[in-house]
Amino acid sequence: MTATYRDAVRSALRQALRDDPRVFLMGEDVGRYGGVYAVTRGLLEEFGPDRVRDTPLSESGFVGAGIGAALGGMRPIVEVMTVNFSLLALDQLVNHAALLRHMSGGQCGVPLVVRMATGAGRQVAAQHSHSLENWYAHVPGLTVVAPATPQDARDMLLAALREPDPVIVFEHVLLYATEGELDEQAPPAPLRGAAIRRPGRDVTLVTYGGSLAKSLAAADRLAAEGVEAEVIDLRALRPLDTATLLASVARTHRAVVVDEGWRTGGLAAEVIATIQEQGFYDLDGPLGRVCSAEVPMPYPKHLEDAALPQPESIVAAVRGLLGRDG
């Protein structure tokens, strides 16, 4: 069947709530409001206020409560509306969720799933448009994923719930309304590992989340010029699937990383460093990256568009690597 990304996330949440009495949802406006992106609509009515729990605007408080509930044997799914607000819970996620197993010498597992929307593109300006996945992907102890399709949105959320340690799930805001194939009976899928979304022989485009569609659009345009791009969807940002990246580069000998985060210190830099360290002799030229411009996100559409990776800028970056400028 065809479903939106939003419906796919809801399908996974509903299945998890039905299958496991330890699972409960918690977050700002997840209950009566139905979720700011309508992801949790209907779940309060179906599962009741103990399991679909509205919270005060206390990001640190309810993320910490999620950690405590996970320590106490539950399987909480905490929605932190957006990555922008997650900065108020950074202490809980980085200082506590990620470290507890280690500090306790392996005694304390935190099987917590935290979902949050990320990314720009809706003209909501500088404080609601961050793409800070790399902040979390930096931290040992966390697993960080960014499903880009409805099927992955369902499968990876269910997979995250089977993890004994904390998982952060990033959902790009522009994906919620997108449609794709969804098999609600699909068997468990791996949480980790990249996927090749489009095979190609001339250049590898490495991307994830909200930039996948842009990269595929760029690949179509390049194909019209006779350049076959292979598009890799990272899916998991920590750990990175190095083997799939290196195998692709060994075939194409060139790569461009497309990442909505800012360039400096970003995830793209990590991917490029990894390819350089382990795949240098497979390369025919320098690696490239297309990131967001180093400005806070402006409000007007023409400036926001200019700040973000776009199919045009991806095509231009590939042309540059291939010496086909203009």
Add this chain to the structure above:
Amino acid sequence: MTERERGQRLLREMLRIRRFEEKAAELYQQGKIRGFLHLYIGEEAVAVGAFDALGAEDTVVSHYREHGHALARGLSMDACMAELYGKATGVSGGRGGSMHFFDVARRFYGGFAIVGGMLPIAVGLALADRLSGRQGVTACFFGDGAVAEGEFHESLNLAALWRLPVLFLCENNRYAMGTALARHQAQPDISRKADAYGLAAEAVDGMDVLAVADAARRAVSQVRATGRPFLLEARTYRFRAHSMYDPELYRAKEEVEEWKRRDPIPALADRLAAEGALTAAEREAMTAAVETEVAAAVAAAEAAPWEPVADLARHVHAEPGS
């Protein structure tokens, strides 16, 4: 247990903490223990009194000055000392050190060293109990410094809003590291802050172990009976520096000496002696037994193995099959 036995047990527990930490300070000077070492000396009546009111089914969350809570909870002194050494036999396998004691089998969930950070986690542990139908109170220890953190206010609100069985136990030792209470709180009466969130609260003399035990028993009973949170403020004092690096420029020696006259250990010992509940011989035997236990813990820690460097990458994620 008779009153006599109970009094002697409370004294022994305070003495164990005191001597454990005095020895730890000595070992620190010898370079056997490194990193941060925050001593609880002076505050022992709070932990010992509180644990007198808590049972094995209750859950404990503590801060970075937690040696006293760990020992009063029944964590092995050998394993606590080994943790200070960083040895593999420590309560946290040596990975945590002084600030991160854990013993999940005893429901002792840390050992947290970000001030205030453990408060929401305690709320979550209580939420898990509530949702899974498990009985028990979650006791969360924190200092007066944590009261200035947003997480204190978020946690009191959440616990009260969701009616969770949390005993918030503030160990008000009058200093947030080096900043005096009156210099960091516009309203320095901490117990009054509970009003804003609809919690019951009480303040107690934290230098009197019997008073703390009585207050803790009242508070724990109320939490058990109502399922609602309670804020207990124990007014106490830290006799030693904040950590081993602290030159104590922020408080007068006279003030410290004044508080030392209220030392909870001799206070209880003298009281028991006056009531005929502790003979000189019993007191001597108790001191000797504690000395022996501390010496054995040091010997065990000295002899214990280090974790091999080859294991460095362990305990980041669950191990397969665990």
